[in-house]
Amino acid sequence: MSYDLRRSLLLGLKHLSPGHVFVAPALLILFVFFLAPVAGAFVMSFTDFDIYALADLKNLSFIGFDNYISLLGSPLFWKAFGNTAYFALVGTPLSIAVSLGLAMALNTPGVGLKPVFRTVLFGPYVATLVAAAIIWRYMVDFQYGWVNRGLGVVGVPPIDWLGDPHWSMPAIILFAVWKNFGYNMLILLAALQKIPDELYESARVDGAGPWSRFLHVTLPGVSPVLWMVALLTVAGYFQLFAEPYVMTQGGPAQSTFSLLYYMYQDGFKYWNLGHASATAFILFAILIGISFIRNRSQETFA
Amino acid sequence: MTLTRRATTGLLASVAVSSSLVGCTAKEPLRVWAMGVEGEALGPFAREFERSHPGVTIRVQVLPWSAAHEKLLTAFAADNLPDIIALGNTWVSEFAALNALEPLNDRLKGSAIRFDHFFDGARNSVTLGDRILGVPWYVDTRLLFYRTDLLHQAGFDVPAVTWDRWDAQLAALSRDGRHGLLMPINEYEPLVALCLQSDASLLLDDDTRGGFRQAGIRDAFAYAASLYERGYAARLMHSEVTDYYSAFARGEYAFIITGPWNLGEFSRRLPAALQDKWATAPLPGPNGPGASSAGGVSMCVTRASRDKDLAFSFVEYMCNTQQQAEFYKATGDLPPDRDAWPMAQLMEDERTHAFFDQLTMARPVPKVPEWERIANEMTGALERVIRGQVGLDTALERLDAFAWNVLAKRRTLLARQRSFQKSGAA
Structure with missing residues (x-):
């Protein structure tokens, strides 16, 4: 199992072209400052996150599509x-x-x-x-x-x-x-x-x-x-x-x-x-x- | 790139810190956030405090009012609140809900602050349950600023104290395209003040639902709407009033409902010829001088503060009777401690005396984090009535529905808390 994983990782590395390396920093920044927050916001849109939740995460609950419905x-x-x-x-x-x-x-x-x-x-x-x-x-x-x-x-x-x-x-x-x-x-x-x-x-x-x-x-x-x-x-x-x-x-x-x-x-x-x-x-x-x-x-x- | 910059910043910061360490003992500066002109005026007081407390540095950061609320919440989310916040009284309940404020009951007991001499409204607005979460630093309330000369010309000697009499005065003053009163539609304070004049509470059942359909509140709304409908008040939004002071100087409005900060502004900005032609008076009520809102700013120590004793000693320094009088002299802000008023010769000036009378009648607004949102919607409801989009009763019904929705989470949490207490007791 772990051997397979290592092999596929190595294989993957072999396929890396210099182009990948060049775009990596930009992709990283895009991920950290754009994709991750967007994903976070998407998850958040299914919660009732408000100031009570900010005070104590116990006050946070998943409410499904309620935000969209309301x-x-x-x-x-x-x-x-x-x-x-x-x-x-x-x-x-x-x-x-x-x-x-x-x-x-x-x-x-x-x-x-x-x-x-x-x-x-x-x-x-x-x-x-x-x-x-x-x-x-x-x-x-x-x-x-x-x-x-x-x-x-x-x-x-x-x-x-x-x-x-x-x-x-x-x-x-x-x-x-x-x-x-x-x-x-x-x-x-x-x-x-x-x-x-x-x-x-x-x-x-x-x-x-x-x-x-x-x-x-x-x-x-x-x-x-x-x-x-x-x-x-x-x-x-x-x-x-x-x-x-x-x-x-x-x-x-x-x-x-x-x-x-x-x-x-x-x-x-x-x-x-x-x-x-x-x-x-x-x-x-x-x-x-x-x-x-x-x-x-x-x-x-x- | 980012790393290098961060490293450089870190290096610079450490150089700065170490060089400041040479001069004094290794103590972190006490961070204070305050808003507007008061924040700017706080600087010299902080320097004086530093002189009497060697080794203490106070770093005052001034926030603009318009961005303060967002900034404070963001700072809380980032766990970066300062030691002391000069918090608008209506925001205290919100930061209490966030559990961000340190109760000061015990510290106040042995202190130089004479809390029991403060105006009731001011004390009440920082007290949640039995916890005192801040010390009122300066107070404000809304009342009438008016042009004495215009009132005389219209045939009245003194401003009205009842709605009926005020109507007569406004009718006489609202002619030829002029309006007797300036009360921007989207400013909620005057409307809230009118509502506070009734015996009914704005929110009911532990502040978990709106009480806007009660007779007293309905009367206040109906009266506010009638001021616009009869042409007594200009149908303007806040952003449309581009030249507040010159409009008052030109006599476009005889009455303005506003707060104490304008005492200083009016003296500074109105032409010299008008300086003996304006005065202040308590808000007229349905049957005699009416209540108004108890606003103001209080100094709160945050729970995040690493030196709460020092923080409180600065609060004590700023909020004792003598210093409140001094602060009035520096800024024109009204002291919450009644004993500071004679000290600052505030009782001899008729303009400030009116504020004293109004402050003794001031009532706090509901102390829930959702309040500002509901208050803003109140002006929305009023605006729709004035523009004829909905009838008053429908507007109030919708306002109750709005409050019901906004307060849903509060109801849930209170119910959970109660069942928890019940099971805890059993």
């Missing part, structure tokens, strides 16, 4: 889920439209100072999220914010951006779009630059207007990249947290309360780690689901 039955969870989906499903198309529009503008031949524009437009992405969110909080202030002043100039009555449950999420979406478009813009710009000019020229010769050139040359040209960008953005937007944390604390009337915010509040504020882990795994399942959409749709569209 989550799926809790209105607050569905509220958070709905808000997150709203943010991701409205925010992503908007974000990509802005990125694509600006990338196309930057790609127009004959526009001067391109590097300057590119850098300036990339600025919001590089800015610290929290600092930018605080500045936005002032900008969308009901009484004194620039945004409402600007709207006032064109005759729109002031909007209570962060105080009205109907406007708080749009305000957060606008902020997130402004904050994130630069990154997608650069990727799309690279894709746009790969589309050969001849395609546009021949389309023009064939009598295609700007709209049909966009539809039949630009879009097919960037579509693989567009999908990748869209899915990365959706996945990122599902992890909405810092924007509402800084700007609204999840309010008003929980209109900006996201799944991740729920998890944070549950886990780190009230220390219900079992329950919070279950939330995390539901979010994880959603994200895995989204990445499956990618594989199939890439085949059809690309």
